[in-house]
Amino acid sequence: MSTKHMTRKATRHISQNEGLIFEKSSPGKAAWKLPPLDVPEVDPAKLLGKQERKDLGDMPEVSEIEIIRHFTRLSTWNYAIDLGMYPLGSCTMKYNPRVNEFVARVEGLANGHPYQAEKISQGALRIMQTLSECLIEITGMDAITLQPAAGAQGELTGLLMVRAFHESKGNARKKILIPDSAHGTNPATAATVGYAVENLKSNSRGMVDVAALAAQMNEDVAALMVTNPNTLGIFEQEIHKIADLLHDKGGLLYMDGANMNALVGKVRPGDFGVDVMHLNLHKTFSTPHGGGGPGSGPVAVKKMLAPFLPTPVVVTRADGTLGFEYNRPQSVGRVRAFYGNFGMFIRALAYIFANGPDGLRQTTEDAVLNANYIRKRLEGVFDLPYSTPSMHEVVFSDKLQSKKGVKTMDLAKRLIDYGFHPYTTAFPLIVPGALMIEPTESEPKEELDLFIEAMKSIAEEVEEDPQYVLNAPHNARISRLDETAAARKPILRWKPDNAV
Ligand SMILES: *Cc1c(COP(=O)(O)O)cnc(C)c1O
Numbered sequence: 001m002s003t004k005h006m007t008r009k010a011t012r013h014i015s016q017n018e019g020l021i022f023e024k025s026s027p028g029k030a031a032w033k034l035p036p037l038d039v040p041e042v043d044p045a046k047l048l049g050k051q052e053r054k055d056l057g058d059m060p061e062v063s064e065i066e067i068i069r070h071f072t073r074l075s076t077w078n079y080a081i082d083l084g085m086y087p088l089g090s091c092t093m094k095y096n097p098r099v100n101e102f103v104a105r106v107e108g109l110a111n112g113h114p115y116q117a118e119k120i121s122q123g124a125l126r127i128m129q130t131l132s133e134c135l136i137e138i139t140g141m142d143a144i145t146l147q148p149a150a151g152a153q154g155e156l157t158g159l160l161m162v163r164a165f166h167e168s169k170g171n172a173r174k175k176i177l178i179p180d181s182a183h184g185t186n187p188a189t190a191a192t193v194g195y196a197v198e199n200l201k202s203n204s205r206g207m208v209d210v211a212a213l214a215a216q217m218n219e220d221v222a223a224l225m226v227t228n229p230n231t232l233g234i235f236e237q238e239i240h241k242i243a244d245l246l247h248d249k250g251g252l253l254y255m256d257g258a259n260m261n262a263l264v265g266k267v268r269p270g271d272f273g274v275d276v277m278h279l280n281l282h283k284t285f286s287t288p289h290g291g292g293g294p295g296s297g298p299v300a301v302k303k304m305l306a307p308f309l310p311t312p313v314v315v316t317r318a319d320g321t322l323g324f325e326y327n328r329p330q331s332v333g334r335v336r337a338f339y340g341n342f343g344m345f346i347r348a349l350a351y352i353f354a355n356g357p358d359g360l361r362q363t364t365e366d367a368v369l370n371a372n373y374i375r376k377r378l379e380g381v382f383d384l385p386y387s388t389p390s391m392h393e394v395v396f397s398d399k400l401q402s403k404k405g406v407k408t409m410d411l412a413k414r415l416i417d418y419g420f421h422p423y424t425t426a427f428p429l430i431v432p433g434a435l436m437i438e439p440t441e442s443e444p445k446e447e448l449d450l451f452i453e454a455m456k457s458i459a460e461e462v463e464e465d466p467q468y469v470l471n472a473p474h475n476a477r478i479s480r481l482d483e484t485a486a487a488r489k490p491i492l493r494w495k496p497d498n499a500v
Pocket of ligand 1: 030037090091150151152153183185227258259280295297
């Protein structure tokens with residue numbers, strides 16, 4: 001291959017900040033050609049009147065191959081789990097098996113309509129009921145709603161039920177306790193429901209400080225929201241004691257179950273005192289995530305909260321058929337149109353059935369093993385703020401690298417050059433300069449090794465040439481962004497005027 005050719009190739013596929021890549025139009029080109037007219041020609045103005053459009057504005061004029069190449073090229077600019085590891089801590093970016101997609105596209109399911117009569121929706125109802133039963137068994141809870149469309153909406157639904165429960169006893173209570181290791185959505189949810197949020201400090205092992213909880217707990221507390229494992233990737237070892245302290249004063253234990261990837265098949269929240277919890281089907285149960293698809297955040301509850309579940313609830317009728325029950329006077333009402341993201345229920349159920357109980361347990365074990373493999377091999381290269389055992393994710397800090405002025409965000413930018421999606425930066429907040437890494441069980445050892453080598457190599461670069469890391473990424477489509485400008489003056493869509 002000649003140098004000239006390589007340069008051209010590089011300009012097209014590798015160089016940075018290519019605004020011009022969008023400017024393909026030249027007058028007179030078209031991607032279509034109509035056959036000769038074989039009917040009498042009609043004046044478009046007569047046919048369309050005022051609706052006739054004489055000017056196509058800025059519509060690009062391009063040939064078919066240019067359109068195909070343009071969109072095919074753009075499709076290769078995204079990072080995806082189908083290309084490599086996505087170690088975004090707290091997000092459980094696992095691989096979504098293709099068989100899930102196949103099942104979700106089965107005609108009778110994909111073409112079902114929410115207004116279709118119950119008697120011809122028995123299959124869909126059965127899927128909802130079976131998924132509910134599986135999730136109840138996995139969590140050790142008593143009842144569930146599949147309605148919420150995301151983890152955060154699950155939290156909202158859960159706390160609305162907590163409030164309705166306390167109100168039904170004549171006292172709504174005022175406060176929600178939230179550990180400083182909780183996910184950020186937790187305090188936001190509690191505030192949205194109208195509760196005052198009281199922060200709970202973690203102890204030196206990265207767990208809820210039980211003595212502090214005992215001191216803060218009183219009859220004003222409606223619930224404690226605990227993320228378990230918490231955002232440090234640490235299991236709350238005193239969860240029984242935490243539950244007892246809550247229950248002794250009539251409070252409820254809410255568990256943010258988005259991290260169930262570390263627990264499925266091993267322990268059940270219902271067995272360690274949790275009263276209400278949400279799951280993220282789009283994390284633990286492999287349904288598409290983020291831009292890839294809508295979420296699903298079912299909420300599981302203990303018996304005493306069941307009357308407050310959103311309506312409708314799937315029930316088995318006297319004649320053995322399934323149906324939706326709407327008449328539940330204590331319900332918090334609907335939290336979403338229809339029944340939830342049904343396509344996600346199919347995918348999650350396909351995943352559960354494909355794995356079976358042993359497979360799901362193995363998934364958990366592999367997720368924890370993978371995180372600990374990374375931890376062991378990067379310990380010492382990066383600072384490990386808590387030595388408590390890690391579950392499915394590991395949190396390092398940039399303490400060693402920041403001595404050279406290189407922060408977690410800079411390391412993450414450089415990781416892009418090595419062909420990886422960045423880990424989660426600067427979260428959880430209780431670790432200054434956090435690097436939060438969650439490999440999930442999907443990753444083979446070879447990919448973990450590549451990631452580890454990339455991280456070690458970046459740490460060496462920080463010692464040798466910190467400025468080079470500070471200027472990263474060097475090989476990405478777009479160089480370092482001005483993040484302040486991006487937040488203050490976002491450009492959310494391409495327009496001809498700001499193309500370059
Ligand atoms: C992802 C996550 C959430 C929020 O879930 P969404 O579906 O993004 O709303 C809440 N808590 C934890 C611990 C999470 O990881």
